Amino acid sequence: MKIVPFGDAPDSAVLPGEAVDISGASADSIRALLREGSSRHTQASYRAAIRYWAAWHALRLGAPLVLPLPAAAVLQFIADHVGHAAPSGIAYDLPPDVDAALVAARVKRAAGSFKLATVRHRLAVLSEAHELRGLPNPCRTQAVQTVLSRVRSAYARRGEQPARKDALTREPLERLLATCDDTLTGLRDRALLLFAWASGGRRRSEVVRATMENTRRSGDGFLYTLGHSKTNQQGAERADNHKPIVGRAAQALDAWLAAAGIQEGPIFRRVRRGGVVAEGLGPESVRHIVRKRAAQAGLEGDYGAHSLRSGFVTEAGRQGLALGEIMAMTGHASVASVVGYHRAGAALSSKAARLLDGCPDPSPGR
Structure with a gap:
């Protein structure tokens, strides 16, 4: 099953559960309700996240993005995008040629690392795509949850806190x-x-x-x-x-x-x-x-x-x-x-x- 939860077309949306038999007309109505119930900003951010997942999966793992995704793929995504300690300093596993290809595909603005908040958002979108289809969710596995918990601790120890806009007092x-x-x-x-x-x-x-x-x-x-x-x-x-x-x-x-x-x-x-x-x-x-x-x-x-x-x-x-x-x-x-x-x-x-x-x-x- 290929992943098409938000698709390239702005009017596509995830249907809540693949096992539910919904007629074509009803499916269109459900999609319309899902769109109307989400802000434009939310829809755009979800589409961007899914497009990035699809491009990364194809370039990094050499295969189309298919749900359910194994936990190993999610762990590779984390290793590619979250900085970890190495002898030379903070390192990422994402190969430079893959990074450049993601930029060329216009799913990434510039080469280099993501902010931790962006990585967490990408994972949240993938998690929701699994939940809405009633599929085993790799983001909820113990391995992924343990790694994410350690990631948050590691970033906190480095003094890297989530960026916040200055307050207009x-x-x-x-x-x-x-x-x-x-x-x-x-x-x-x-x-x-x-x-x-x-x-x-x-x-x-x-x-x-x-x-x-x-x-x-x-x-x-x-x-x-x-x-x-x-x-x-x-x-x-x-x-x-x-x-x-x-x-x-x-x-x-x-x-x-x-x-x-x-x-x-x-x-x-x-x-x-x-x-x-x-x-x-x-x-x-x-x-x-x-x-x-x-x-x-x-x-x-x-x-x-x-x-x-x-x-x-x-x-x-x-x-x-x-x-x-x-x-x-x-x-x-x-x-x-x-x-x-x-x-x-x-x-x-x-x-x-x-x-x-x-x-x-x-x-x-x-």
Whole structure:
């Protein structure tokens, strides 16, 4: 059985279980539902991962990628892409000619190693392809799980932590906002940055889904109803689905809507030459706006769309907000996902770090 879970065509998708007898029309419907239930970013990343697996398998092992994949092939993939200690330093098993061929096939941007996060993503996609077909999953074997556990420990001992975007806490955010003038683009960017940050650090997909229909006026502000999110895939009705847009964020949003003349549809839109307000922004545009404004503000560091989310949580921790209140705004489902940023923000104001403050100095001679 050749692997075709996401295929080359953008409308292909994995069917949940090869043993299920589904008619052609029903199969098309299931594929449509799978596509609609996944974000464009997720679909694109899964297609890229499967294409890489197929190219690597053909070039490295000399055979088409067929499911189920043996655990030995997965272990070879790990050895090829994860750095391990060698007499000459950190080494990888991927042959240079295979590496060059993967780049030539345009399934890899450049020769060299992957980040550990990329390797883990590739493995996660392969694992899901097996699970959806009800096949023995090599990624869940003890051998693969043991190796991955040792890999994480080895990288941690080397001090190689997962890369994170710098957090846009209040001070750097203010510098970004200062670059936004009163042109249409400036008004839009100011409104977008404040909307995303002040409403709880919205994800970029959530920002571009804001419309005049799901963002209603309430008092002197707005309420954005988040009907679907990463942690609420089913769109269940929850009390914390409603995110407040108040204060400066509401004022900036009012100014943008008035200047752009938006009365229905997407709130955040492209501004074309001549001041033409066009179609809604895509998720990638949020990242572009943050990076552009950070560069204009002269900020040093690596900033992206996620910087707004991590910045909100870090600043909230710095100002002493309770974790539960923060999670109600952000929509995090797991404490583990948010507590790191919260603790980082609160670290400098920790009372435990100031136990000696105010105590007599026990210096000799006193």
